[in-house]
Amino acid sequence: xxxxxxxxxxxxxxxxxxxxxxxxxxxxxxxxxxxxxxxxxxxxxxxxxxxxxxxxxxxxxxxxxxxxxxxxxxxxxxxxxxxxxxxxxxxxxxxxxxxxxxxxxxxxxxxxxxxxxxxxxxxxxxxxxxxxxxxxxxxxxxxxxxxxxxxxxxxxxxxxxxxxxxxxxxxxxxxxxxxxxxxxxxxxxxxxxxxxxxxxxxxxxxxxxxxxxxxxxxxxxxxxxxxxxxxxxxxxxxxxxxxxxxxxxxxxxxxxxxxxxxxxxxxxxxxxxxxxxxxxxxxxxxxxxxxxxxxxxxxxxxxxxxxx
Amino acid sequence: xxxxxxxxxxxxxxxxxxxxxxxxxxxxxxxxxxxxxxxxxxxxxxxxxxxxxxxxxxxxxxxxxxxxxxxxxxxxxxxxxxxxxxxxxxxxxxxxxxxxxxxxxxxxxxxxxxxxxxxxxxxxxxxxxxxxxxxxxxxxxxxxxxxxxxxxxxxxxxxxxxxxxxxxxxxxxxxxxxxxxxxxxxxxxxxxxxxxxxxxxxxxxxxxxxxxxxxxxxxxxxxxxxxxxxxxxxxxxxxxxxxxxxxxxxxxxxxxxxxxxxxxxxxxxxxxxxxxxxxxxxxxxxxxxxxxxxxxxxxxxxxxxxxxxxxxxxxxxxxxxxxxxxxxxxxxxxxxxxxxxxxxxxxxxxxxxxxxxxxxxxxxxxxxxxxxxxxxxxxxxxxxxxxxxxxxxxxxxxxxxxxxxxxxxxxxxxxxxxxxxxxxxxxxxxxxxxxx
Numbered sequence: 001x002x003x004x005x006x007x008x009x010x011x012x013x014x015x016x017x018x019x020x021x022x023x024x025x026x027x028x029x030x031x032x033x034x035x036x037x038x039x040x041x042x043x044x045x046x047x048x049x050x051x052x053x054x055x056x057x058x059x060x061x062x063x064x065x066x067x068x069x070x071x072x073x074x075x076x077x078x079x080x081x082x083x084x085x086x087x088x089x090x091x092x093x094x095x096x097x098x099x100x101x102x103x104x105x106x107x108x109x110x111x112x113x114x115x116x117x118x119x120x121x122x123x124x125x126x127x128x129x130x131x132x133x134x135x136x137x138x139x140x141x142x143x144x145x146x147x148x149x150x151x152x153x154x155x156x157x158x159x160x161x162x163x164x165x166x167x168x169x170x171x172x173x174x175x176x177x178x179x180x181x182x183x184x185x186x187x188x189x190x191x192x193x194x195x196x197x198x199x200x201x202x203x204x205x206x207x208x209x210x211x212x213x214x215x216x217x218x219x220x221x222x223x224x225x226x227x228x229x230x231x232x233x234x235x236x237x238x239x240x241x242x243x244x245x246x247x248x249x250x251x252x253x254x255x256x257x258x259x260x261x262x263x264x265x266x267x268x269x270x271x272x273x274x275x276x277x278x279x280x281x282x283x284x285x286x287x288x289x290x291x292x293x294x295x296x297x298x299x300x301x302x303x304x305x306x307x308x
Numbered sequence: 309x310x311x312x313x314x315x316x317x318x319x320x321x322x323x324x325x326x327x328x329x330x331x332x333x334x335x336x337x338x339x340x341x342x343x344x345x346x347x348x349x350x351x352x353x354x355x356x357x358x359x360x361x362x363x364x365x366x367x368x369x370x371x372x373x374x375x376x377x378x379x380x381x382x383x384x385x386x387x388x389x390x391x392x393x394x395x396x397x398x399x400x401x402x403x404x405x406x407x408x409x410x411x412x413x414x415x416x417x418x419x420x421x422x423x424x425x426x427x428x429x430x431x432x433x434x435x436x437x438x439x440x441x442x443x444x445x446x447x448x449x450x451x452x453x454x455x456x457x458x459x460x461x462x463x464x465x466x467x468x469x470x471x472x473x474x475x476x477x478x479x480x481x482x483x484x485x486x487x488x489x490x491x492x493x494x495x496x497x498x499x500x501x502x503x504x505x506x507x508x509x510x511x512x513x514x515x516x517x518x519x520x521x522x523x524x525x526x527x528x529x530x531x532x533x534x535x536x537x538x539x540x541x542x543x544x545x546x547x548x549x550x551x552x553x554x555x556x557x558x559x560x561x562x563x564x565x566x567x568x569x570x571x572x573x574x575x576x577x578x579x580x581x582x583x584x585x586x587x588x589x590x591x592x593x594x595x596x597x598x599x600x601x602x603x604x605x606x607x608x609x610x611x612x613x614x615x616x617x618x619x620x621x622x623x624x625x626x627x628x629x630x631x632x633x634x635x636x637x638x639x640x641x642x643x644x645x646x647x648x649x650x651x652x653x654x655x656x657x658x659x660x661x662x663x664x665x666x667x668x669x670x671x672x673x674x675x676x677x678x679x680x681x682x683x684x685x686x687x688x689x690x691x692x693x694x695x696x697x698x699x700x701x702x703x704x705x706x707x708x709x710x711x712x713x714x715x716x717x718x719x720x721x722x723x724x725x726x727x728x729x730x731x732x733x734x735x736x737x738x739x740x741x742x743x744x
Contacts, residue, residue, distance in 0.1 A: 005417065046447045053587075053631050055631060055632050056631040056632065056634050057634060057635050060634055060635055060742065061744040062627075062629060062634075062742075062744055063741065063742070064582075064584065064744065065548040065550070065580075065582040065592075066582065066583075066584050066590075068541075068548065069541070069548055072489070072541065083739065086739050086741070086743055087740075087742040088741060088742060090741055091744070094462065094482065094589070095491065095557065096483065096488040097458075097484070097490070097491055097541065099485045102456075102459075102484060103456075104459075127707055127736075130705070131706060132704070148555060191417055206332060226706060228672045228673065235413075253632065254631075254632055254633065254634065254635065255635075256633075256636060256672075269530070271693060
């Protein structure tokens with residue numbers, strides 16, 4: 001009898017960690033925007049870490065082995081998708097020895113699945129168009145509406161892994177969406193006076209943002225996506241900006257400011273460095289501050305430039 | 309409750325509206341007939357609307373200049389077929405219907421592997437009496453086919469076409485789901501000996517491979533053989549540590565390893581340590597070992613000597629890339645030292661060699677590099693070749709590259725070579741991963 005009791009106790013003790021105490025779900029994300037949204041909805045039931053930093057170009061992240069170690073322990077991997085990470089995420093995932101996070105496996109989330117994607121190329125595409133993304137523009141998180149879609153996607157996955165916490169995640173999701181709705185009203189109010197304002201951007205990083213707030217992008221500093229500025233294209237852009245009286249150039253923090261500044265001097269336009277991602281500058285610590293910062297910077301620059 | 313009520317309501321409504329207007333007869337029989345009639349009407353309506361909708365969609369798509377996919381005629385799961393040409397059966401050909409490949413099963417094309425072709429064009433000018441390249445050469449055209457096999461594995465094939473022959477550079481299966489965190493590869497692969505041996509030509513920072521690889525590690529192909537590789541991460545709180553063990557048939561390079569019996573396998577062991585020193589700087593260290601039978605004991609096709617070669621390697625890579633300007637500036641310092649102990653008829657030959665190189669990216673598309681080379685000869689270690697190179701590389705885009713290299717080599721035998729090498733590289737097809 002005693003023996004049996006002892007055996008039962010041992011079995012229970014062995015089972016205990018797996019059955020009774022579920023640790024925090026370990027979520028890895030490709031970028032800090034996804035990490036911020038995951039943090040909003042996952043609360044204290046998950047740990048989150050991003051591979052890319054908000055101030056680096058997300059197309060060119062190095063596949064460092066230290067990331068392999070982190071991915072090895074991940075329960076869930078949230079990727080931006082649309083081939084944004086094609087140069088670095090696949091080798092990391094392959095070497096992670098983690099079956100859960102392989103593309104298509106239960107722990108892999110493509111956050112773009114339900115999002116509104118712009119610039120999906122029509123007809124034939126070739127690389128003569130530069131580093132074109134055949135599945136559409138991957139910078140879709142810069143529209144708060146897509147932020148909600150991403151949050152839902154993450155909550156669905158978290159609930160699948162932790163069915164007991166489903167209500168908790170759902171409640172946090174509802175709260176996140178409420179706060180985002182309030183913030184969106186504020187942002188929209190700030191941007192409404194500038195609807196239809198013509199701007200230029202460095203890379204095609206902001207289509208969802210400019211679409212949401214009614215800005216009209218008339219040109220890019222890059223002649224083609226991923227191709228650095230050329231003198232001929234820069235001259236054309238200057239002429240076009242002068243002709244259309246464009247007074248704002250939006251630039252990502254990881255690009256060299258030499259060409260944008262030169263264009264600014266020629267045209268009298270303001271060069272405004274925006275955060276394309278959470279972590280893009282020091283003060284942008286979460287998804288809400290991302291839009292706060294970008295819209296504040298943009299409005300300040302527009303006012304300074306005297307553009308209308 | 310709701311659906312029930314709805315059904316009742318619709319039945320009542322249907323009864324009221326039906327043209328037969330048989331309100332008086334409320335027997336179950338008529339009711340059923342009328343329901344059937346309604347259902348038929350509804351289906352007809354549904355079809356009508358469906359057709360109208362697709363016609364509208366087609367019109368819309370045509371207006372936007374997009375081709376409308378033709379509705380698939382074949383029922384799903386049943387491939388289209390054609391009749392066998394007359395007379396085929398009599399001539400021993402197939403009978404019955406033949407499946408048609410293409411249009412009707414176009415959906416299966418999504419499972420085609422990612423395909424890429426990388427061209428490597430080399431040119432050389434100057435004098436080299438010993439190991440010179442041709443003036444102009446389409447050095448290599450590498451075709452890559454990569455895809456996931458099933459939930460447990462993926463496969464990678466790299467087939468390199470020279471101007472003359474074809475070589476399976478690599479072709480292996482990677483098992484991603486093995487227990488114990490084992491990353492297992494089966495097939496032909498570049499061995500995990502040091503750094504340069506693992507790299508394909510198109511990711512090298514030079515147009516050539518260092519002298520030590522030419523002299524001690526089997527030349528351009530290096531240790532590249534059919535076998536099995538198992539790699540495991542060694543958990544520890546300090547750094548990334550990976551141990552790799554590989555067993556190969558024992559044929560590598562022109563004269564490095566030669567297998568003349570079933571048991572003449574070659575082995576490679578590799579230990580890799582990696583640590584981030586800061587956000588932008590990291591250090592990669594490796595220790596390598598390899599052993600296999602060499603060709604020096606083979607006389608008239610029989611391996612009478614049974615001689616072996618052992619290689620020991622040490623490699624270090626220091627990388628610097630500031631994240632905020634990661635696309636503009638970076639530096640990679642590489643060094644690799646290899647010791648060779650080769651048994652042959654005239655006794656043990658112990659030689660060594662290595663290289664030290666640095667590559668600096670000074671603009672978004674520009675790289676400059678230097679390399680120092682020295683190496684003994686594997687079979688006559690009293691002979692020492694030394695050399696040096698400077699390189700300049702330009703990337704028109706992520707998918708092409710132009711490189712020039714000035715190379716000076718002091719050969720132990722023969723005259724000093726001064727050469728200008730130039731290279732065009734270009735890649736089409738699937739976007740591959742950036743090398744690390």
